[in-house]
Amino acid sequence: MESGYRYQALERWLSQGICDRRWRVGERLPSVRALCHQHGVSKATVQHALRRLEAQGLVEARHRSGYFVALQLGDIEKPQPGDLIDGPRSVSVNDLLLDIMRRSAAFDLLPQHGCGDLPPGIVSLNRSIGRSLRRQRGETQHYYDEPAGVPALREQLALHHSRRGWSASADDLCITSGCQHALFLALMACCDRGDVVAVESPGFYGVLQLAEQLGLQVIEMPASMESGLDIDALEKALARWDVRACVVSPAFATPGGAVMPEPAKHRLLRLGRQHDLAIIEDDIYADTAFESPPDPLKALDTDNRVILCSSFSKSLSRDLRLGWVSGARWHDRIVHLKLVTQLAGSRYVQQGVASFMADGSLSAHLRRQRQALRANRDHLIGKLQDWPCDVRVCVPRGGLSVWVALPHHVDTLKAYRPALAEGVVITPGPLFSISDQYRNCLRISYAHPWDAPRARALEGLPRLLLRN
Incomplete structure (x- = not known):
């Protein structure tokens, strides 16, 4: 048989194996080498067959790891947001x-x-922090950090954001104790008790907690799992x-990872100008x-009304408790509130x-993390497709x-x-709303590898969910 027919035969065999779920998503x-030995063909024949499958979207190549079964997005039915808009309400967060x-x-x-x-x-981060501790001299332990935070870190963060399209400076940033603290400072700075704040629904339950503590009224805006906040509804x-303010997550919003399109970002900023709205990002x-991070909404802010909040807890370490805020026109007040x-x-x-950032270690960590998270996501969705019920x-x-x-x-x-x-x-889904919505929904994380114990827990979930 000619080699051309051989690569076609191998392509069909691999494609059929993927359809039959001999190899699952991820x-x-x-x-x-194994395919060469098993099918008696050359390396060039195998690589040609794999490249054809990759062009069809059936497999994906991962650097130094091989070829993996790709996710078929067209076969997955997506959850839809609610479309009702209730008036402003007080917040009471579920004790759960x-x-x-x-x-x-x-x-x-x-x-x-636990993990492995x-x-x-x-490891590299811990070493960097350890070196910093060992280098302390004199009686520096008797002095407080300046209110806005260490200039060297703010400079590195400004450089980090500049790679995403926002030309920030160290003076634009204030270091906080995590993103939740940054959001807290932002809401305190631009809102008074009783003010109304628009939030995404489903959205981040931490924002609901803050609204409850600050005595704010919340109005829930429907959010798509693909494009985020519904600008028409807003x-x-x-x-x-x-x-008074709108809290929004344009880049991979929890719980579903939505990304706000550029036209929607521009419309949001126009609405902010028209209604003098503080926009908390x-x-x-x-x-x-998994690929290049989208530019922040802050990069489009020409009116100095977008307060950007972030931290390292999702991309590096939740134990680090290190975040930052850029407070726009409220920045001085935010720095004061941070001090308080x-x-x-x-x-x-x-x-x-x-x-850690200056020597390139953060960039290297993020490259490795992207590969791991994508593999974890693919494995999770592949398993969800096997659940014995309708799953969106x-x-x-x-x-x-x-x-x-x-269901x-x-x-x-x-x-x-x-x-x-x-x-x-x-x-459970209702934690991401104040209106008892999403009872048939839940958020499942792929932050950790699907080792045997976690895989068994995931496989056992349908039994626990469907009997209630």
Whole structure:
């Protein structure tokens, strides 16, 4: 048989194997050497067959790792947001959220299972912080960090953002104790008790917690799992109610990883000008992008009304508790509020992180992380497609989780305790709203590798969910 027919035969064999799920989404195909040996063909024949499959979108090549079964986006039905807009409401966060946070389970089905060895990036980070601690001299431990944070770190963060299209300076940034702290400062600076704030729905439950503590009214805007905040709905809401601020996540919004298109960003900024709206950008997930991170909304801000908030907790380490805020026209007030609420941060941690960024270690870590997260996402969605019920799921291109919609009779809140009795912690959909929506939905994270214990927990979820 001529080699041309051989590559076609191998292509058909691999394609049929993928259709029959001999290899599932995210799984590695046999190596080029193994395929050569198994089918008695040359390396060039195997590579040609694999490149043809890659052109069809059936497989994807990963650097130094081989070929993997690609995700077929057309076969996945996506969850849809609600389309009703209720008026402003006071916030009361479900106590279940506190239970999840006490178990450190916001992004892990098995928080007690732990993980394996430290990733190389975290090893390098720890070394950088350790060197900073060892270099302290004199009596520097007796002095506080300056209110805005260590200049070296702010300079590195400004450089980091400039690579994403925003020409920031160190003076534009204030270091905080994580993104939640940054959001807290932003809302405190631009809102007073009783003010109305627009938020995404489903959206980040941390914002709801802050609104509750600050006595703010919340109006929920429907959000698509693909394009994020519904700008049409926001425009209608602004025409009806006096909204003081809008909290939005343009890059890989939780829970579904939505990315706001550029036209929507421009419309949001126009609405901000028309209604004198403070726009608070939660940019925490941008660096988890599988490809190039989108430019921040802040990069388009010519009116000095976008307050950007972010941290390293999703892209580097949740234990680091190091974030930042760029406060736009409210920046001086935010720096003052940071001094009141935190006083100061650890200068040695900040100096260590600045060195970690300056020597290229953060960039190297993010490159490795993108590959790992994409593989974890593909494995998760492949398993969800095997569930014995109708499952609709978003397919994010960044972030740490997917949003799963199950049949309407499923109540994920009722499934929480039975799952917990088996050591599994789920994150039910109603936590992402204040209006008791999304009872048949849940967020599932792919932040951790799908080792055997986590894979078993995932495979057992349908039994726990469908019996409630």
